[in-house]
Amino acid sequence: xxxxxxxxxxxxxxxxxxxxxxxxxxxxxxxxxxxxxxxxxxxxxxxxxxxxxxxxxxxxxxxxxxxxxxxxxxxxxxxxxxxxxxxxxxxxxxxxxxxxxxxxxxxxxxxxxxxxxxxxxxx
Numbered sequence: 001x002x003x004x005x006x007x008x009x010x011x012x013x014x015x016x017x018x019x020x021x022x023x024x025x026x027x028x029x030x031x032x033x034x035x036x037x038x039x040x041x042x043x044x045x046x047x048x049x050x051x052x053x054x055x056x057x058x059x060x061x062x063x064x065x066x067x068x069x070x071x072x073x074x075x076x077x078x079x080x081x082x083x084x085x086x087x088x089x090x091x092x093x094x095x096x097x098x099x100x101x102x103x104x105x106x107x108x109x110x111x112x113x114x115x116x117x118x119x120x121x122x123x
Contacts, residue, residue, distance in 0.1 A: 044109045047082050056116070063123060073119050076112060 036055055043052045053074065060070045071078075082105070093101070 040113060044106060044113060047105065047109060049077055049080055052113075053077055056120070060120065060123070065123060069123070073116070073123070077116055080109075080112060 039051045039055050042048050056074055056077070057070055060073065065073075
């Protein structure tokens with residue numbers, strides 16, 4: 001919130017002087033926004049990281065980041081792998097255990113994505 005001093009608020013005649021509010025927030029809309037949300041949902045829900053990795057790399061390049069900075073930020077996503085040992089006998093697990101495992105994996109991917117977005121915001 002921008003606060004105006006008394007001198008800025010009142011003009012010379014003593015009457016209130018109003019200024020039109022101009023929003024300084026830029027919103028992502030259109031095809032790009034729909035694409036990034038679908039890529040993020042695809043990673044969190046299904047564990048497919050490649051489209052997200054490509055999108056975030058392109059985004060960081062547009063911000064002017066170096067290759068080393070991009071690797072440092074996206075390192076956790078690059079290193080992310082599903083626990084293949086746990087999923088090899090997935091069809092033998094009880095149904096309630098499958099659901100719990102899937103929920104835990106989804107939660108871990110959501111946390112990883114939140115951490116990545118926080119790091120990108122700090123750049």
